[in-house]
Amino acid sequence: MKTLHKLAFLPALLLATTSAGITPETQVPPAAVGSTADFSNAPRVNVDKPVELIPLYLRDPRIHGLQPLQALVDAAPEGSILTLPAGHYAGPVHLKKPLTIVGEGQVIIDGGDKGTVFVVETNRAELHNLTITGSGESHDSDDTCLNVRGHGNTFDNLSIESCLFGIDLKQSDHNIVRNSRIRSKPFALGVRGDGIRLWYSNRNLIENNRVTDSRDMVAWYSHNNIYRGNEGRRSRYSIHFMFANNNIIEDNRFYDNTVGIYFMYSEGGVARRNVISHATGATGMALGFKESSDITIEDNDIIYSAVGIGSDLSPFQPDTTVRFNRNRFAYNGIAVQLTSELGGNQLRDNIFEGNLTDIYQGGRGEGDKNVWEGNYFDTYQGFDRNKDGYGDTPHEDYAYADRIWMEFPDARFFKTSPVLELLDFLERLAPFSALELQARDGRPRIEKPLFAAHGSAR
Template sequence: MLGRLLAAGLACGLALVVFPSPGGAEDALTALRRTGTVGSGRVLADEPVDSRLGGMAAPASAGWGGLNEQAPIPTKPRVSGLPFLQDLINAAPEGSVLALKPGSYSGPVVVNKTLTIEGGGRVTIDGGGKGTVFVLQASNAVLRGVHLTNSGVSHDSDDACLNVRGDRNVVENLRIDDCLFGIDLKMSNDNVVRGNSIRSKPFDLGTRGDSLRLWYSHRNLIADNNIADSRDMVAWYSNENRYLNNVVTRSRYSLHFMFAADNIVEGNRFYDNAVGVNVMYSGGGAIRNNFFSHANGPTGMAVGFKEASGVLVEGNEIIYCGVGVGLDLSPFEPDTTIIIRGNRIAYNGIAISFLSDKKGTIIEHNVFEGNLTQVAMGDSGSADRNLWRGNYWDDYQGFDSNQDNVGDRPHELYAYTDQLWMEVPYARFFRNAPMMEMLDFLERLAPFSTPVMLLRDEQPVFNKPQESSKRSVK
């Protein structure tokens, strides 16, 4: 039987089946455990605890199927005239390597066993413009070097190029385009999603699908992917995932966390998106050594927090954005902090925006330069309740007489006429108008109202620090 299957595959010119698999996802995860994670200092546990529900019940309103949802094995191809890849999947023994011959194949495809599928970068799987193209409904499998394209367009059924519904799989070097959703992980843990190129369908921004979505999926590695022209990369109820060295551009949210804890975002490049990283109702983790630029428009923001707690923002370069860092009721949990440390925040409309008068943020050792507004408040409060320490301010008005690189007096930032547009949102349209600038100049000469002290940095750095090589991402 084994010989007949091999001969048939070669005779038809479709695929080569090799027995058994010499490596696969098990080897990749073993290597990952041995070397640890890149830059995060965290190592996968040998036997991770299965916490698929993240400590809470699955919300019925999500509409993404039941907890035990299983995709049926397809029986008919969607594209006539192309070989049906499912036939080769069905014939391949579990644990084998299926090396596909270059060419185009018809979807849909469901893999429900441990299998290594190799495309070598010369294989296309066409979904026929309906439903989801490929479902990896297995664990310890590998999908590598294939082109997935032409999914359906239904948001109701979340039509995607690839659904992952298992643990410890490796998905790498895929080219994904003309699909509503890109890669969707649901209740799938300890997977590696690496080196993939993802594009959505050419729809308006709000009607595209998400490029990469995690739902109740923990401890996954998302690394070295190139994502463009999609909607969001999002993680719902998903903890301890690592997003390393990805490039995301021309999308809405580069990365959006909802009820997700202890995720690491490091070494990524996010540019020309509406929002860089947004953390909502989540806690823990770090946003470290990333490059953010050109998050512009009415809601443009590099890093945003909404009722979030315990997050470290460190070593990032944030330039040319509407808002550098925005905080709304954050930190939210009692006795927690958000630390903004060692970043370069430059040439933004607003460097740091607080939408509420809430303490608990530590802002230290950052470089603030070229911003139209260094700090803004969304109400009548002050950011002085937070800790400002050892930052460089390009508008510092003081000296360093003893040359210890610490300003002789604290850096204090006051809001004069700026109070108008901070307290009245509609007035923001006029914030840099000549009349506002003139009013601000006159009020600084002879105040006709009491200015609000927004912040006080007791030990401002006098000389601009040298740019770190970690932040000089071009």
């Protein structure tokens, strides 16, 4: 039998501001645009359905002979440490009191492929070094490996395997999800569950996790969270924000996902020092915006994607901007695609190299509504006679025969074909149609700059 030791907990506020590393220096200032749209400040009732756990005897017979973990949890005094020796344990588990559970060696908690495996419905609990596996397959009941409904909890070094939804935080604040590995069930992409989901959950730290072969990481109505040092592979959305304000996404790596980071109906926040690579396919996009405002995108590597930036009606709020600083756009199909005619995008000191198309501006003659300044284009055709590092003439990007594939997307298949390349060449020599300005940078850089991103020059 395990030895149980009393554990003295720090207050929830202290835990959230020290252990989580969420300090005033890392948060978006409260006065940032969009802070007044924080829906968590509005009076509201608990609209989430109650926790429903399917009992052990109704789960797969393979776990009926395992030791039920619930009995050990019930026997542990509140605030103690429950140390589990290596072995297999049967779910489900419903933790309703502050408790620290630590696995020694390989500890596997199996839910028998039915319902949710582990529910944490308390504050200031901790789970360390556990493997949680075998949730059910129902989207109606949100079958999950780890369902969290509490504040100030810590989840460290967990392995979440063969689960529909991985870790699901519902109306839960100041939690830490760290150093964990999450993988969905081997279903088709659209019917997998989300790897990490935040729903009405604020000021959480999602750090150094690896999410593989899931559907999405999502944050709905969830504000001031930090996503740091995570890796996402072979999923649909690396992170999808919806009505989620002032979130920070930094030092992450996202590979082979359909979409890297998507901001939808969101205000405030920053994405910095991330690598987003190989967002390919018909809808491939590294960074996407839908009616979002006042966001900063800086020091990111955006490479080998169908579309680097895809922006629709963003910035959306009047008198706001979306700022792109010191990013590298390399070897993308379209580096920056702006379908809005509103303007308000500011692109400074970025690198554009090896892209099939650097800029696609929707609308008619709207290329002067956005700010382009000090960017490097490997397609720039000019000189630097005064040796100040900037071109003597502006870099201007016009739509020539490009408009064929811009206005008729099916024609993109033929974009680099000899006939379209010939048309484009002839129009540059002697235009036979009205040209459309896509972008104008008055001070293009002559040499590619070296930015200190990801700990080294690039």
